[in-house]
Amino acid sequence: MLQKYFAHFSTAALMGRYYDRFMTDIEEKVLLKRRKKLFAGLQVHILEIGTGTGINLGLFPEDTRVTGFEPNLYMLEHARQREAFINEPQRFRLYNLKAEEGTNILQDAAPFDALVLTLVLCTVAQPEDLVRRLLPLLRQGAPIIVLEHIIDPHPVIRLGQRLFNPFWKRCAEGCHLTRPTDKMLKNIGLKATQTEYFRVGLTFYQSVMYKP
Secondary structure, rough: OOOOOOOOOOOOHHHHHHHHHHHHHHHHHHHHHHHHHHHHOOOOEEEEEEOOOOOOOOOOOOOOEEEEEEEEHHHHHHHHHHHHHHHHHHHEEEEOOOOOOOHHHHHHOOEEEEEEOOOOOOOOHHHHHHHHHHHHHHHOEEEEEEEEEEEEOOHHHHHHHHHHHHHHHHHHHOOOOOOOOOHHHHHHOOOOEEEEEEOEEEEEEEEEEOOO
């Protein structure tokens, strides 16, 4: 179901090796506390798309369990080595999309009590279509946790992002600097609460959303 939304890029190994180092400063200063606050109210069974190196695993409430999908095998290996995963492996089921092609893992594990999308919609192909396909897998009223960087509202910065975007996508495994993810999610009809915009180099959007 998910494979077509994630392209393969030659930078996969480099991203797996250096992603955490590249993100350390912004995570420690800004993003980690925001992630933890967003996850505080989650319950029971969480679906995470784009597990990455597993930065969220130690932040989810202790009484939850997580089914996570990550297309980059190198990043997934880092996630599986994180202390939170090793100490409580029964709580986490992490899958590589290519390795699980043709299975019905998502359908078998559904319905989920929450969906987590953090720094992933910038990289997927057809993000709107992906989110629409995930919604039926959620229980009614399940929260959708979103933390994404988006195109900047300032016209000069926005122009710079558009000019730099082709180069950035090649270096950052398909990451787009120019996506209006906040508007896209609202256009789907998701209802947003606890919404906040903030800037740390890039403009970020965070929200707890619910499907209609």
